[in-house]
Amino acid sequence: MNYYFAPMEGITGYIYRNAHNKVFGGIDKYFSPFISPIAKKDLKTKERNDILPEHNESLHLVPQILTNSAKDFVRIGKILANDYEYEEINLNLGCPVRTVVSKKKGSGFLAYPEKIDEFLDIVYNELPNLKLSIKTRLGMTDEEEFDELLEIYNKYPLSELIIHARIQADYYKYTPRLHAFKKAAGMTNHKLCYNGDLCSLEDIEAFHKEFPMVDTVMIGRGLLTNPALLQGTLTKENLLTFHNEIYTSYREVLSGDTPVLYKMKELWCYMGALVPDDKKELKQIKKLID
Numbered sequence: 192m193n194y195y196f197a198p199m200e201g202i203t204g205y206i207y208r209n210a211h212n213k214v215f216g217g218i219d220k221y222f223s224p225f226i227s228p229i230a231k232k233d234l235k236t237k238e239r240n241d242i243l244p245e246h247n248e249s250l251h252l253v254p255q256i257l258t259n260s261a262k263d264f265v266r267i268g269k270i271l272a273n274d275y276e277y278e279e280i281n282l283n284l285g286c287p288v289r290t291v292v293s294k295k296k297g298s299g300f301l302a303y304p305e306k307i308d309e310f311l312d313i314v315y316n317e318l319p320n321l322k323l324s325i326k327t328r329l330g331m332t333d334e335e336e337f338d339e340l341l342e343i344y345n346k347y348p349l350s351e352l353i354i355h356a357r358i359q360a361d362y363y364k365y366t367p368r369l370h371a372f373k374k375a376a377g378m379t380n381h382k383l384c385y386n387g388d389l390c391s392l393e394d395i396e397a398f399h400k401e402f403p404m405v406d407t408v409m410i411g412r413g414l415l416t417n418p419a420l421l422q423g424t425l426t427k428e429n430l431l432t433f434h435n436e437i438y439t440s441y442r443e444v445l446s447g448d449t450p451v452l453y454k455m456k457e458l459w460c461y462m463g464a465l466v467p468d469d470k471k472e473l474k475q476i477k478k479l480i481d
């Protein structure tokens with residue numbers, strides 16, 4: 192099985208990734224939180240810092256771009272490929288957030304299959320040597336939309352297709368649409384990666400049992416909650432090392448206590464689920480960072 196760490200904006204930046212890779216490892220590819228290009232502009236400082244090869248030295252990073260403009264994708268793609276030697280770039284067609292969707296980006300782009308076709312045509316003409324992967328949802332309002340989308344994806348030599356088995360309207364609610372994922376798996380020759388709600392080794396095992404032909408899964412919240420998920424050995428010691436690695440690095444790059452507190456607090460929103468029943472310790476942590 193190949194394991195990918197899902198991109199999570201605001202959380203899985205290079206500081207988190209490096210700490211995770213150093214303390215736990217076991218991840219075949221990390222994906223950067225999305226880069227959102229501005230017309231005619233270069234990468235923003237924060238985006239550049241996140242993908243700089245010297246900030247990602249001992250891990251495999253795939254930068255992700257969120258846009259509906261082929262021109263912007265190509266411009267940023269050329270920077271990533273030529274200046275930073277990235278071989279693979281991922282296109283975000285999954286983000287369900289309303290402000291993104293209203294700009295016809297992320298899963299909002301899925302409502303315009305013919306525009307996606309034009310987009311991919313331009314990208315492959317301009318960047319013929321680039322490995323392009325797509326992270327997609329199954330549609331905007333109906334999983335039946337995926338038939339047409341998949342027909343378009345099938346026209347292009349994608350390096351892989353990562354499917355978050357929900358539609359935009361699901362947001363992160365309900366159970367993933369495994370039946371629709373199964374249908375898609377039967378309709379494509381693309382290398383598939385499954386994403387959605389794999390939060391334990393049992394979940395992964397059950398998925399593998401049902402989909403033995405899909406050998407790659409992407410995990411997000413499950414790994415945020417238990418960063419040792421794939422090793423199965425979270426100890427007080429490795430959690431503390433991991434925590435301190437992240438905390439120290441944030442202290443070095445962020446100015447002042449407040450932004451560091453916000454970052455740590457967001458992490459505890461996920462890792463807090465690990466704290467045992469009485470939650471006294473968690474309450475203490477929350478009190479400290481409130």
Ligand SMILES: Cc1cc2nc3c(=O)[nH]c(=O)nc-3n(C[C@H](O)[C@H](O)[C@H](O)COP(=O)(O)O)c2cc1C
Pocket residue numbers: 197198199200201202223224225255283285286326355386387388389409410411412413
């Ligand atoms: C806080 C947060 C930020 C996210 N940021 C991104 C992002 O930048 N790019 C992306 O493709 N998906 C993003 N996602 C979606 C995740 O990558 C993933 O698809 C989703 O959490 C489902 O996987 P999971 O059930 O394993 O968590 C984000 C999700 C969350 C909760």
